[in-house]
Amino acid sequence: MIRQYLVEGSYLAASVLFILGLKSLTRPEQARRGIQQAMIGMLLAVVGTLLHQEIVRYEWILAGLALGTAIGYPLGMFVPMTAMPQRIAISHMFGALAATLVGIVEFSQHGAHLSAGAMAAVGFEVLFGSLTITGSFMAFGKLQELITGKPITFRGQNAVNMTLFAVTLGLFVYLIFNPGATGLFYLMIALALVIGVTMVLPIGGADMPVVVSLLNSYAGLASSATGFAIGNNVLIICGALDGASGFLLSILMSKAMNRSFSNVLFGAFGSGPAAGAAKKSAEGLTVRSTTVEDAAMQLAYARSVIVVPGYGLAVAQAQHQVRELAELIEKKGGEVKYAIHPVAGRMPGHMNVLLAEANVPYDRLYDMDEINGEFERADVALVIGANDVVNPAARNDPSSPIHGMPILNVDQAKNVIVMKRGMSPGFAGIENELFYNEKTSMLFGDAKSSLSKLVTEVKNV
């Protein structure tokens, strides 16, 4: 009896600490402490569980904890920030795997004796769990470029997918009323695993972040279902938190990209069709390229510089060089601000972590809405590896695939310097007028090496 109180008390405390932990993320100064509280919550919940009366043998538990820690530690400590998208994708796979396996154990223990409600919970759990396992793994593969990032489509794909989906759903409903049909249960799992694959196949690698967030919310729902199945509230709560987070972030990304969910999931975007239009507006326009020396002069004498980082900064891993350059400019008397577009990079908050890693204080980072009015007063806008998020076509060209997406008003600055390696398009695969603007000078080359050279030059000015 006392033991049960302890177990339940630890779960309640954990739930509260988790909520407070996430709440702390609303304020950067408190975030770290809040997450540490959440860790304590997790510890409490684990210790509480070990008191559970059903647990009789500890050797497998200890082995599992040890192995998990051995794998989790490097994943936590050594994965570089640039690999965060794939890192997160793969971790959803682990979460979903745990939920699915717990569901299978539950089913194999009670099988035919499960009530309709319990069977619905278990079924839901393994269904969402399984498709998240393979879906996340596919997303990981695309992001890590183990699989081609191109959408993979074949004729009749939609018909196949719909059939698969309908059959699986049918099995789920049948099992609720006939929980004894063990074979069908495993068939349902197998089909759900296949759905996870076919669901992600036709989506382009660049759309993966939205998919990953959506899978996050599926993993959350699977956790909640586990909670319903084994009667555990902390699981229900965490699942709901997780589900809400994944869902809201994927909505946020879709919105900032000005696309609908269904367009992301079924659009096979970011590849073929758009590429056709790529060269369309470039005709008859010329690009002005500049040298490191000229760019250094401009920056050294600028009173106000706005840095616009993009995905290319992450690719080049040039965050430290940016900070160095900014400090130099400040030494010369200029003011440097960073303009962060909500979908710059490849995941929400990508540029923020990247620059934080290089010790850029976060009060120098400005959200799009805060800084857009300041471009017209800026002497230089320094665009580093950003492309789509500064493309004026989003404002001007109704036929552009990104039309309507809010962008940073870089073209209003007095001068624009763009650093990229060549003229290749960004994520959306479209041409960018900004590069042909008469205010713009292009500094071609890898962002990291260009920035290092700029630092040396500015020092000498």
Added chain:
Amino acid sequence: MIRQYLVEGSYLAASVLFILGLKSLTRPEQARRGIQQAMIGMLLAVVGTLLHQEIVRYEWILAGLALGTAIGYPLGMFVPMTAMPQRIAISHMFGALAATLVGIVEFSQHGAHLSAGAMAAVGFEVLFGSLTITGSFMAFGKLQELITGKPITFRGQNAVNMTLFAVTLGLFVYLIFNPGATGLFYLMIALALVIGVTMVLPIGGADMPVVVSLLNSYAGLASSATGFAIGNNVLIICGALDGASGFLLSILMSKAMNRSFSNVLFGAFGSGPAAGAAKKSAEGLTVRSTTVEDAAMQLAYARSVIVVPGYGLAVAQAQHQVRELAELIEKKGGEVKYAIHPVAGRMPGHMNVLLAEANVPYDRLYDMDEINGEFERADVALVIGANDVVNPAARNDPSSPIHGMPILNVDQAKNVIVMKRGMSPGFAGIENELFYNEKTSMLFGDAKSSLSKLVTEVKNV
């Protein structure tokens, strides 16, 4: 079985609709629809309950609903906005009464068979319920001026209160383990009723709003306890919402008054002691009083006027005249804004409802933080029945009882016109330097009649 689903389903729907209803209050445009949804939620819950299998006779129920509606309708439709504080106080009494009676019924039915947990819930319910009944009634009496608003104190009061409290608490704990002690149960209720009275007696009438909010949260806790006792989640949820609301509003008021909770509850403030200091800073200073004609000239030619309403506006019921005057000034080409201090009046949001009643659009109402920077650019600050909330002593005089309370920066306006009946102090019972400021002219008289005269004069300018 189906019936039980319907009942529970209606409760779940009601809970969600209540939460959404309160959430809608975060946005004025949606508020009305949200509250109408909450009404639907209430209807659902009531209809759902009538399906409950324990209910076998409907005549008392119908009689109760009819009588309650007959009393509630006028309380809802005809109580003037100025009487809102007492209106709200008395309604907490009704809420607590219902909770307490349900607790008594529960106890009388199960009595000695209640488990410790259930008894704790029932005990908590009647304890908080009872003290809220009498406490709210006392607060109502003080606000309605049926009882003197002065703190009523007697020697040994604290000792008596503490003893009462300790005995009641002792009974509560004893009952948890001996739920069969029926006599003690009713004794506990009787003592809790007495505590409600003695708790409120020593608190000044002007501090009642804080007390009322606190009683609101007690009533909420009593509801939640009812939910625990009869196993009803919608009660638990509503109780928690209610409790949170009452608690947060009382904190907000205390903060805006720059006082601690314990100071409000045990301070016997707003009466004797402060009044002694009343005349202290007034010596050697003179008041400049003005005429309606002069004030009308000033207002008619002002480019920018900030109206500062206070409790006196509510007393005088002059909200319609204010709006009329403001419209006239606007016709003459001036701009009129309203500066709303968080504790102007006698309850949170008091000035807002008052002005809304007179059809002043709410985007003309500015919170203190929004408008404080604008006073220095205002030609005239028109202070109507406000006193403490514009008292510079809060900034300048560390010995003042309101020192540290944030105030409206009326003294930074180019001219200040103060409308009040005489030189009597406001709620805090202290002198106000602002009235002796050389920029200030006093327009003595009841706010309503002064404003009417001003309207006539301004028309003629």
Added chain:
Amino acid sequence: MSAIGLIQIYVFVLAGFVGYQVITRVPPLLHTPLMSATNAISGISLVGSLVAAGSDHGRMSTILGFIAVVAATINVVGGFLITDRMLKMFKGAAKPAASSQGVKQ
């Protein structure tokens, strides 16, 4: 305390969080309607009162239940009516016409 009692604590704690977050975001403008709205919602104790008044557990239960129904109904009816009455009064920039007209003169 039973398993159900335990889960009820979760419900209470979570509802407290929701309440805290919702209420802290209500602007001062609507604090008075907020007070009367929570008041109306607190009339949900009607649910418990109805069962007490309608079930067959002796005369005392019925009478106490009846009084409880009356009290709770007063809060529901009065609370919702007054809240709606207040919210009806809150208007956004309803008359920009009137004032801009004024400026033009």
Added chain:
Amino acid sequence: MSAIGLIQIYVFVLAGFVGYQVITRVPPLLHTPLMSATNAISGISLVGSLVAAGSDHGRMSTILGFIAVVAATINVVGGFLITDRMLKMFKGAAKPAASSQGVKQ
């Protein structure tokens, strides 16, 4: 569905509200740490996995439970470590000295 099943729905719905309200207030600055934090917290499925791995319900349960423990532990350990690592990097105006010094030159 039992009475407990019903209450669990309340827990889920309320937790969803809490989640919605908390997450919508997280600033874009911390969206990446948010993703990894929810990831770490989702490792709570460890709780179910531990029971599966440690109870005596046959070899298959134990092995599946073991794998589940490993998977969930990876998320807990990896997730919390990486979140903390990220949050450690976020600094407020740490070097106003350096920059104002620059302006003075």
